[in-house]
Amino acid sequence: MDTVRAAFRDECARLEQELRDLTGADLDRPTRCPPWTVRDLLAHVATGVGRLADMLAGPAPERAEVDAAGYFGAAKFTPQVDRDRIDSARRQAPAGVPEVVAGFARAWRATDAAVAAAPAGRLVRTRHGDAMTLTEFLRTRVVEVGVHGLDLADALDRRAWLTPTAAEVVADLLRAGRRVPGWDALTLVRKATGRAPLTDAERALLDRAGLRGLSFGG
Template sequence: MNAERPRTAMSEATGEDIVLQAFRAESSRLSEVLGELTEAQFALTTPCPPWNIAELVVHITSAVARVLAGLTAPAPPRANIVAADYYRPAIFDDAANAERVRMAQSDAAMYRNATAITAAFDDTWRQTDTAISGQPADRLITTRWGDGILLSEFMITRVVELVLHGLDIAIALGVSAWTTSEAATVVGDFLQIEPATTHLGWDRRTALAKASGRSALSTRESAELARLNITWRRFG
């Protein structure tokens, strides 16, 4: 899969980049959800073992904070990758994954309670929203892996993190996904789910869960995807 989107994707209604809209909508919704959870719910295990919800939220917060880190560092001379390249297997090997797990667990242990974890996420996404608003279309940042990327492309990956890990939290809670329509559109385009939704009759939230591996495929669905030559990698 080689997912790309038009570089000038703008809302006709507001003239604002749809990825920025998606980031704001999904972050705000997640903050609302987290604010309603109990300490016991923050301790529930997630589909991202060994993380519980508290640790997964801290990981999401760190993912969003990467934007602020990128904006404060010197801009790279050029873009080496687009959003789809960010999730290449070479930088998500066992060692890198183990380090991500360790960091989230260590960072989560520093918070006194669930309220503090929720407040940290809320503060981080709002700071990020302010920082990226009004940035030029050609703004470049450097990822933690040393790649140059357009800020607009990097923000796609942040919406992917919010949506897919939001699905993980919903699964852990045993509730329906709350994915916002704005974010579902961005991640749906990124995962290229439209052919599957058309042929299999999925709604967008179902397609996102299926395409990202959060929901199992039936035998019929697997056969139809194979017939259409559609494959997806697991993201997030």
């Protein structure tokens, strides 16, 4: 939990910092997650990082049934679920930069406070019905804010700001204990999540390594 929480805090704090010099025009830029603009994607990320506060206010399931990798299984992200997710972000997207910054800051800090107050070994139930340990669900939040941070950096023509702690958490989830020689954590995350092109040789390397595929849906 200490490692995952540190990654969550580091990555959220860095994204909050990056948001502070956005312009209104920046919010309307397209992203690689169509039809979302930067504004829409930020609404999705803010909603995603803020989920844990409400989850921890609810009853705990009796036992964990899914880990972070299982949470990102493709089966739950049906076309209808995906449409609802897309429409929800567009409806909730703030109008201006101050609202974007304040909303994201409020969401991640509420989650961090709720995690700090939770007892060790706490279990949670996700909006998809998955019963998970708090640590494993927080790991999915690191993936969401970290990988979508790459999307935002690209949309804003900025250098990727993925923090070292978050990069290692995401890379460890993708590797599942396997070795991928020659790539640092940032390169691995970019390549394995489709945020950077793959050559045929690189694709074969990923296949040989048996890296996990993750379906993103928040």
